[in-house]
Amino acid sequence: MKLKAIFFTSVFLAIASADILQNPDFELPPSSWKENYTSPLFPLDANSSTIPGWTFEGAVDYATVGADLSLPLKGHAILLGQDGKINQSFTAKGDRVKYLLTFTLAIVGQNCKSNASLVVSAPDSSRQFSFSGKYGKELWEVYGLQIGSWGDGDSINLVLQSQAIDGDTNSTCWPVVDNLFLSTIGTLNQDKANLLPNGGFEFGPSFLESSNEGVLVDSQPSLIESALQQWTVMGTVKYIDSKSYFVPEGKSAVELVSGISAGVQTAIQLFKESSYDLEFMLGDANDSCTGDFTVGVLAGSTGQNFTIQSDGTGSAKKFSFVFKVSEPSPTIISFQSYTTKQRDDGVFCGPVIDAVVLHSSHGHISRLNGASLIALLLVALLKMVELP
Numbered sequence: 001m002k003l004k005a006i007f008f009t010s011v012f013l014a015i016a017s018a019d020i021l022q023n024p025d026f027e028l029p030p031s032s033w034k035e036n037y038t039s040p041l042f043p044l045d046a047n048s049s050t051i052p053g054w055t056f057e058g059a060v061d062y063a064t065v066g067a068d069l070s071l072p073l074k075g076h077a078i079l080l081g082q083d084g085k086i087n088q089s090f091t092a093k094g095d096r097v098k099y100l101l102t103f104t105l106a107i108v109g110q111n112c113k114s115n116a117s118l119v120v121s122a123p124d125s126s127r128q129f130s131f132s133g134k135y136g137k138e139l140w141e142v143y144g145l146q147i148g149s150w151g152d153g154d155s156i157n158l159v160l161q162s163q164a165i166d167g168d169t170n171s172t173c174w175p176v177v178d179n180l181f182l183s184t185i186g187t188l189n190q191d192k193a194n195l196l197p198n199g200g201f202e203f204g205p206s207f208l209e210s211s212n213e214g215v216l217v218d219s220q221p222s223l224i225e226s227a228l229q230q231w232t233v234m235g236t237v238k239y240i241d242s243k244s245y246f247v248p249e250g251k252s253a254v255e256l257v258s259g260i261s262a263g264v265q266t267a268i269q270l271f272k273e274s275s276y277d278l279e280f281m282l283g284d285a286n287d288s289c290t291g292d293f294t295v296g297v298l299a300g301s302t303g304q305n306f307t308i309q310s311d312g313t314g315s316a317k318k319f320s321f322v323f324k325v326s327e328p329s330p331t332i333i334s335f336q337s338y339t340t341k342q343r344d345d346g347v348f349c350g351p352v353i354d355a356v357v358l359h360s361s362h363g364h365i366s367r368l369n370g371a372s373l374i375a376l377l378l379v380a381l382l383k384m385v386e387l388p
């Protein structure tokens with residue numbers, strides 16, 4: 001029963017997502033494109049060319065991945081040059097549904113003094129992304145963000161544009177984007193077995209089928225605007241999936257990759273003077289990240305450090321501690337890295353957190369019945385998807 005519900009949930013998510021954006025991977029070529037063009041970058045002229053599904057402005061090139069361009073997929077992508085901008089509108093479906101975007105960002109060119117950044121915006125939100133090359137072995141990075149939440153029927157304009165860091169555009173390398181994937185998520189409900197919704201990090205931005213690098217989520221201090229449902233993000237974390245990494249429980253977890261003070265935090269309404277039990281798993285992602293990982297865990301005013309020794313081959317340990325709420329609500333629960341780790345190849349990595357469970361240390365603890373949460377989510381999703 002539970003498995004079946006999970007299966008259908010993911011199916012509906014996928015259907016809902018696939019329909020939202022047209023030509024999200026740019027494999028439908030612009031009208032002016034010539035297949036036998038010899039350079040990997042084909043400049044587009046807004047006066048005489050159109051990209052199916054998209055409107056564009058400024059310097060925009062249609063990029064063909066090949067020897068000179070490294071992207072997760074064979075095929076095509078869009079380079080946003082000076083004042084380059086692409087946009088597409090879609091219609092929001094369902095009320096209070098959050099839209100999460102996953103996309104691939106790359107930089108082409110070696111002799112740049114600085115890399116231009118990419119600004120992703122939608123009504124009420126705008127986020128800037130820079131290619132850093134720090135968090136993976138590839139020449140591209142996958143990012144995830146929440147772009148917003150709107151009322152049923154609202155027309156939403158999603159805009160991606162380049163932004164040069166310095167004035168000298170000749171020394172700037174421009175961003176290349178590909179594989180946009182828009183997914184939706186309904187409201188998560190609290191479960192009796194775990195007072196923390198999404199304590200297992202199962203709800204977050206979608207993973208791309210074409211990538212084995214996880215999804216980077218940049219700092220986001222707002223619980224409501226975070227791509228990681230119910231968790232704010234400090235520093236940069238990598239949202240990892242069990243397809244490509246060792247995940248302690250379920251299909252996803254977070255790896256605290258940006259070093260000291262990278263972390264995740266949530267806040268919850270608890271009863272003053274009551275005792276609670278906080279349980280979590282601390283491990284490594286099976287990504288050759290070795291050494292001692294120390295994570296500081298804070299629950300209200302109780303702080304404790306936990307250390308594991310990682311050999312980088314994928315393992316996790318369960319920890320727990322009891323704390324008493326002495327501060328007025330809400331109570332903050334946070335996990336923060338006290339370690340900065342780099343692999344031999346220079347890639348930044350770090351501890352993995354998963355399976356965070358909070359319950360009252362008195363009274364009964366009914367063991368996880370995830371089916372009820374899944375069922376609620378399914379109802380929310382069904383409302384949103386227009387079935388034929």
Ligand SMILES: *[C@@H]1O[C@H](CO)[C@@H](O)[C@H](O)[C@H]1NC(C)=O
Binds near residue numbers: 034036
């Ligand atoms: C590319 O193909 C077009 C026809 O599709 C042809 O007219 C043109 O000469 C070709 N160019 C080269 C460089 O082969």
Ligand SMILES: *[C@@H]1O[C@H](CO)[C@@H](O)[C@H](O)[C@H]1NC(C)=O
Binds near residue numbers: 045047
């Ligand atoms: C496109 O059209 C505008 C107005 O018609 C003109 O000012 C501009 O120079 C044209 N751009 C190109 C690249 O032809």
Ligand SMILES: *[C@@H]1O[C@H](CO)[C@@H](O)[C@H](O)[C@H]1NC(C)=O
Binds near residue numbers: 053054055087090157
């Ligand atoms: C892009 O945005 C403009 C308004 O800024 C709008 O007129 C146009 O329809 C949008 N393009 C698409 C494909 O939604």
Ligand SMILES: *[C@@H]1O[C@H](CO)[C@@H](O)[C@H](O)[C@H]1NC(C)=O
Binds near residue numbers: 110131133173
């Ligand atoms: C710019 O991008 C290149 C990849 O082409 C990367 O190696 C470099 O570290 C980036 N520079 C900065 C300042 O992030």
Ligand SMILES: *[C@@H]1O[C@H](CO)[C@@H](O)[C@H](O)[C@H]1NC(C)=O
Binds near residue numbers: 169170
């Ligand atoms: C950029 O370089 C080209 C030649 O590579 C030159 O023609 C152009 O003037 C330069 N632009 C700027 C803004 O320096």
Ligand SMILES: *[C@@H]1O[C@H](CO)[C@@H](O)[C@H](O)[C@H]1NC(C)=O
Binds near residue numbers: 296304305
């Ligand atoms: C945890 O470790 C850090 C770094 O070693 C230290 O600054 C901090 O005081 C420790 N916190 C606790 C609660 O022991």
Ligand SMILES: *[C@@H]1O[C@H](CO)[C@@H](O)[C@H](O)[C@H]1NC(C)=O
Binds near residue numbers: 245246286313314315
């Ligand atoms: C770690 O990854 C290797 C492949 O790189 C795989 O063979 C192994 O089973 C993984 N270990 C765990 C614990 O997932």
Ligand SMILES: [Ca+2]
Binds near residue numbers: 025073179
């Ligand atoms: Ca593509």
Ligand SMILES: [Ca+2]
Binds near residue numbers: 248251252253
């Ligand atoms: Ca999990």
